[in-house]
Amino acid sequence: MAPATARDTRPSSSLDLDVTRLPGIGLESKKLLERLEIRTIGDLLWHLPARYDDFSKYRPLRALVANQKQTAIAVIGRMTQRRTARGQLLTEAELFEEDGTPSDVRASWFGRSFVKETHREGERVRLSGDVKWVGRSLQFSQPALERADAEAVHTGRLVPIYRLTEGLKAGQVRRWLHTAIEGGPRRTAIVGEVPDLLPAQVRERHRLPDIASALRQVHFPDDTARLLAARRRLAFDELLVLQLALAQRRERWRAQAKAMPLVAADDALGRWTAALPFTLTGAQGRVIEQIRADLARRVPMSRLLEGDVGSGKTVVAALAARIAAASGAQTALMAPTELLAEQHARSLAALFGNEGPTHALLTSSVTGEPRRRILAGLADGSIDVVVGTHALVEEAVAFDRLGLAVVDEQHRFGVRQRSTFREKGDGLDPHLLLTTATPIPQTLNQTIYRDLDISVIDELPAGRLPIITHLRTPDQLAKVWEGVRLAVERGQQAFVVTPRIDPDDTGGEELPSAIATERDLGRGELRGLRLALMHGRMAAKERDDVMRRFAAREIDVLVATTVIEVGIDIPNATVMVILGADRFGLAQLHQLRGRVGRGADRAYCVLVSDASESARLAAMVEQKEGRPLNGFELAMRDLEIRGAGEFLGTRQSGAPELRIVDLADVDPQLIDETAREADRTLASDPSLERPDHELLAGAVDQLWRRYALA
Ligand code: ADP
Ligand code: MG
Numbered sequence: 001m002a003p004a005t006a007r008d009t010r011p012s013s014s015l016d017l018d019v020t021r022l023p024g025i026g027l028e029s030k031k032l033l034e035r036l037e038i039r040t041i042g043d044l045l046w047h048l049p050a051r052y053d054d055f056s057k058y059r060p061l062r063a064l065v066a067n068q069k070q071t072a073i074a075v076i077g078r079m080t081q082r083r084t085a086r087g088q089l090l091t092e093a094e095l096f097e098e099d100g101t102p103s104d105v106r107a108s109w110f111g112r113s114f115v116k117e118t119h120r121e122g123e124r125v126r127l128s129g130d131v132k133w134v135g136r137s138l139q140f141s142q143p144a145l146e147r148a149d150a151e152a153v154h155t156g157r158l159v160p161i162y163r164l165t166e167g168l169k170a171g172q173v174r175r176w177l178h179t180a181i182e183g184g185p186r187r188t189a190i191v192g193e194v195p196d197l198l199p200a201q202v203r204e205r206h207r208l209p210d211i212a213s214a215l216r217q218v219h220f221p222d223d224t225a226r227l228l229a230a231r232r233r234l235a236f237d238e239l240l241v242l243q244l245a246l247a248q249r250r251e252r253w254r255a256q257a258k259a260m261p262l263v264a265a266d267d268a269l270g271r272w273t274a275a276l277p278f279t280l281t282g283a284q285g286r287v288i289e290q291i292r293a294d295l296a297r298r299v300p301m302s303r304l305l306e307g308d309v310g311s312g313k314t315v316v317a318a319l320a321a322r323i324a325a326a327s328g329a330q331t332a333l334m335a336p337t338e339l340l341a342e343q344h345a346r347s348l349a350a351l352f353g354n355e356g357p358t359h360a361l362l363t364s365s366v367t368g369e370p371r372r373r374i375l376a377g378l379a380d381g382s383i384d385v386v387v388g389t390h391a392l393v394e395e396a397v398a399f400d401r402l403g404l405a406v407v408d409e410q411h412r413f414g415v416r417q418r419s420t421f422r423e424k425g426d427g428l429d430p431h432l433l434l435t436t437a438t439p440i441p442q443t444l445n446q447t448i449y450r451d452l453d454i455s456v457i458d459e460l461p462a463g464r465l466p467i468i469t470h471l472r473t474p475d476q477l478a479k480v481w482e483g484v485r486l487a488v489e490r491g492q493q494a495f496v497v498t499p500r501i502d503p504d505d506t507g508g509e510e511l512p513s514a515i516a517t518e519r520d521l522g523r524g525e526l527r528g529l530r531l532a533l534m535h536g537r538m539a540a541k542e543r544d545d546v547m548r549r550f551a552a553r554e555i556d557v558l559v560a561t562t563v564i565e566v567g568i569d570i571p572n573a574t575v576m577v578i579l580g581a582d583r584f585g586l587a588q589l590h591q592l593r594g595r596v597g598r599g600a601d602r603a604y605c606v607l608v609s610d611a612s613e614s615a616r617l618a619a620m621v622e623q624k625e626g627r628p629l630n631g632f633e634l635a636m637r638d639l640e641i642r643g644a645g646e647f648l649g650t651r652q653s654g655a656p657e658l659r660i661v662d663l664a665d666v667d668p669q670l671i672d673e674t675a676r677e678a679d680r681t682l683a684s685d686p687s688l689e690r691p692d693h694e695l696l697a698g699a700v701d702q703l704w705r706r707y708a709l710a
Contacts, residue, residue, distance in 0.1 A: 013193050015042030022176055029172070035165045041190055045180055047173075048218055048234075049160035055128035055144075056157050056223070061095055061103040064131050064138050071128040071156050072140075073098045073148050074105075079116050091115045095140075098124070105131075107140040115145065124148035128155035144171065153178045158221045181219050191215050197237055197699055199692040202681075206673060208233040235670060241699045242447060243678035244688070248700065250451045251686070259300035259429045260403045262327040264292070272322055275353055276315065283459035284312055290455050291320050294431065295404070301431035304449065306439060307457030308631040309594025310464070313435045314344065314569070316457070317406045318351045320433060325357035325384040329403025332430075334390045336409050338363045338540045339547060340567040344408065345387045346551070347569070357384035362392060365541045405430045409437065409566050437594070438587065439632045446671045466627035467597040469605045469620055473612070480577055480606050481525035487575045488529055488556045492601060494575035496521070496559045497592055499583035501535040512579035518559035526557060534560040565591045571599035575606070581620075582611035586638045589620050590631055615641045 019025050019033055022041055038044050055071040064070055077094030084090050091109045096102055107127060109115050119125060129143030144154040153159075154171055162173045183189035189212075196203075196211040203210065209217070214233040221227035269292070273280060280288070287305060294301035307313045321331040333348075335341040345361035352359065360374045360383050377383035381400030386393065390407065434452070472480055484494045496517060500507050503516040518533045532555040534546045543563065549555050551570055558564070558573075565588060576596045581589065589607070597603035607617055619637040622629055629637065681693065688697035 013042075013195075014190050015040060015045070015193055017041050019044055019176075022179060024172070024176055024179065029168070032165055032168045036163065036168075041180055042194070044176065045191060045194065045215060047162060047177070050163050051161045052221070052227070053128070053159045053161060055155055055159050058156065061097050061105040064105060066131055066133050066138060068131060069129060070131050071126065072105075073124065073126050073156075074103075075100060076119055076121055076123050076125055077102075079119075079121060081113070081116055084110075089113060093119075095127075104137040105139065106134075106137065107143055107145075108134075109142055112142075119145065119147075126152065126155040128159065151178075151182070153220075158224070158227065160219055160221075177219050181216050189216075195695055197241075197695045202677060206236060206677070208236055211237075232670065235667075236674060237699075239447070239671060239674035240677055241696065241703055243450075243674045244681065244696065245700045245703045246447065246450060247678050247682055248686075251682070253429075253451075254299065257298065257300050257429050259298055259431055260327065260329050260401070261298055262295040262324045262329055262403055262431065264323040264326045268326060269319070269323070272319060272356075276351060278461065280315070281312065281457070281459045281461055283307075283457040284316055287316055287455040287457055288319050290453075291316070291433065292323060294453070295320065295323055300429040301433065302452050303433050304452045304454045305433060305435040305457070306454060307435070307437065308460070309437045309591060310598050311437075311457040311460055313408070313437075313457065314347050315351055317408065317433060317435065318348055320404060320406065321348075321385050322352070322357060324404040324431075327403065328381075329401050330378065330381065330383070330399050331357075331385045331404040331406065332393045332397070332399070332402060333385060333387045333406045334393050334408060335387070336390065336566060337563070338365070338389055339543055339563060340408065341387050341389055342544050342547065343567065343569060348385065348387065358382065359385035359387065362386050362388040362397070363540065364389075364392065365539075365544070402428065402430045404433065406433045406435070408435050437591070437631055439635050446668065446675060450675070463600050464597060465600075465602045467593060467603045467605050469593065469607065469628055471612075471617055471621050472606055472608050473610055474608060477608065478525065480608065481521070483604065483606070484526065484557060484575055484577065485529070487604075490601075491572075492574040493550065493553065493555070493570065493572050494557045494577065495564060495573060495592075495595055496557060496577045496579065497564070498559070498561060499580040501537055501561055511583070514559050514561050517579065521557070521559065529556045530554065531557050531559060534558060534563060536561060536563050562588060562592070564595060568595050569598060570595070572601075574599070574601050574603040576604070577606045577608065579608050581607035581609040581617060582614045584616075586616045586619060586634055586641070589616065590634050593620070593628070 014021075017040060018030070019038060019041060020027065020030050022044070025033070033039070033044070036047065038047055053069055055069065058071050058073060061072050061074055064072060072095075075096040075098065077096055079091065079093045081089060081091050088110050089112075091112060093107045093115075095105050095107060124147065126146050126148050127140050127143040130141050131138055132141050133139075134141075144159070146153065146155045154174060160174060160177070162170065162177070164170060164173065181189055181191045191212050194211050194215060198208065198211075202208075208214070209229055211233070214230040217226045217230035218234060221230070269288075291301070291303060291305075294303055305313055305316060317333060321333065324331045333341075333344055335344055341363055342361060345359065348356075348359050358377075360377065362371070362374050366374065374383065374386070375397065378386055379398050379400060386397065388397075484496075487494055498512040498514045498517050500511055500513045501515060503513040505513065507513075514533060514535045518531055521527075522531045532546050532550065534543055538546075546555070546558070547568075550558050550573075553572060562584070573596050576593055578584065578589065578592055584592070593605040596605060605620075607620055609617060611617065616638075619629060619634060619641070622637075624633065681688070681696070684690075685693055688694075688700065
């Protein structure tokens with residue numbers, strides 16, 4: 001954000017100059033840099049190191065150890081160059097200790113003719129790099145090399161490692177940045193021209209270095225402490241701008257919000273709950289009261305409903321829709337797939353009973369006259385609830401009085417999601433309810449989801465037995481199919497999930513496919529049972545038909561791909577067999593397992609895989625208090641296994657891509673500090689009009705434009 005702002009507001013700064021104005025960058029390099037989206041000197045300054053090599057500690061040659069990166073000061077002895085058997089140029093140098101004492105240590109380089117051209121015997125140099133055994137002596141292999149009296153850029157310090165592109169050399173990029181940061185012999189450093197977003201008193205309050213020294217230390221750190229302080233400063237800027245943007249949006253919404261208050265009388269709500277086929281859990285009851293209180297206000301609800309798979313989120317949404325309908329408002333219930341939309345439509349029919357709200361299913365397979373009727377009914381208000389996919393409802397539907405939007409199983413909370421619906425309701429802001437089975441990291445709750453209220457269903461419906469999970473290898477499958485047969489004989493149903501659709505698709509012989517598995521089981525181990533196939537290449541209508549037959553118990557065993565991953569609800573299904581289980585992610589496995597164990601009968605999940613050492617599969621069979629790990633616990637495991645960065649990729653979360661900060665993995669303390677600073681700044685200057693806020697305002701603007709967050 002910062003460099004872009006600088007460009008916008010200070011067109012005459014050297015930061016805007018083309019990179020070729022920096023000594024050493026020619027047209028060739030310019031083209032390569034463009035691939036990294038570096039066009040100006042300012043862009044280059046914001047090309048931050050991906051990591052560092054710590055070459056800051058010196059060792060005498062005699063104290064070097066093998067298989068470590070190290071730095072030494074040495075005197076170059078005899079240098080030789082020759083071609084290896086494979087035709088590569090090999091340069092070798094003998095090395096003496098700093099004081100001239102001979103040593104066994106040598107240095108060698110492949111392909112680097114310039115080493116011999118630019119250095120000579122007797123020269124004192126600094127070498128940094130890998131040290132290895134070669135024969136019976138230690139060698140620096142491909143070390144970076146600088147004259148000992150030259151400024152340390154590539155050796156003898158914390159050395160920055162930059163993201164490169166083919167054709168660019170690490171040493172080149174580092175040299176260019178060094179020039180921009182430290183200046184050449186006769187020029188002043190360009191880094192001094194980077195404007196500081198932060199007013200001085202904010203910097204002081206949070207003990208942050210100024211921007212020029214922060215950038216200098218991030219590229220060429222004096223030591224680790226200063227590097228960390230510099231990174232904290234850059235992260236602070238980024239988070240502060242994000243917090244300001246979000247706070248301003250929140251304020252704008254609050255000021256402009258015009259939601260319909262939706263209310264239902266106690267006795268009406270009591271009647272609806274009593275008519276349900278089950279008693280609500282305590283958690284469901286509590287959550288419904290929270291939602292009910294929100295709906296009654298003129299401020300639009302923004303609530304996230306978190307609950308593990310099978311915790312019963314659908315009925316909560318259905319009751320919210322009922323409250324809306326009772327107040328004369330329409331509800332849009334959006335699911336991620338057509339299959340789920342179809343299932344929700346069936347659930348609503350069951351939950352609403354006969355005298356409930358009128359509802360309709362709108363998917364791409366509803367066409368012609370029925371479709372026209374539904375669209376007309378939504379436009380004139382005669383249909384209370386529409387169920388469809390996100391895309392469909394967002395794009396194609398006009399409502400008479402949209403009062404409530406429910407977004408089911410939305411893991412990709414686009415930051416812009418909410419604004420989409422704000423425009424739907426003919427001058428009204430619908431209340432918004434998002435549901436998810438994926439817990440959201442605290443750091444996101446404090447930033448991009450800070451304006452979401454959160455309700456949690458932390459209790460499964462009573463009478464559920466914990467699912468029993470087994471790990472099996474493919475050669476134990478005969479036993480597994482026997483188990484499936486037994487379940488079917490008890491009148492229950494089973495899922496068999498495979499990692500791919502067609503045996504002819506890529507993946508090798510071994511990888512189970514839905515088509516081959518269904519065919520083979522039907523002829524073999526599960527002969528005589530009623531099998532069916534479902535996968536993503538079947539038409540939506542066909543899939544719906546299979547699903548309906550499975551729900552009606554006309555099918556015993558459904559062989560499928562992950563199309564059934566999310567949300568499918570068949571309480572009579574008690575066995576989930578997952579073939580090639582190591583091919584699935586932990587969240588996926590948890591979702592798949594959640595398809596069974598939804599009724600009163602004992603349910604089983606069998607993970608079939610050769611990969612006995614998989615940490616994910618181990619997490620799936622881990623027990624806690626006599627039950628498998630729940631969604632939240634598994635998400636934490638996933639975090640341990642995969643590392644924080646990957647847990648919630650920014651793309652997946654719909655969060656802006658920040659330069660320094662990984663929102664899934666940032667210090668919560670810093671988030672808190674920036675949130676408070678943003679509130680404080682806006683309290684005194686709500687539209688960021690003060691001159692000392694000019695640069696901040698520019699950066700916020702830039703963020704809006706980049707991500708269309710508004
Ligand atoms: P999810 O939270 O995963 O969306 P669902 O809403 O699909 O879960 O509910 C899972 C199953 O549990 C459904 O079959 C539903 O009818 C049933 N269910 C929901 N609430 C209760 C309850 N309080 N008691 C018993 N069964 C319930
Ligand atoms: Mg659900």
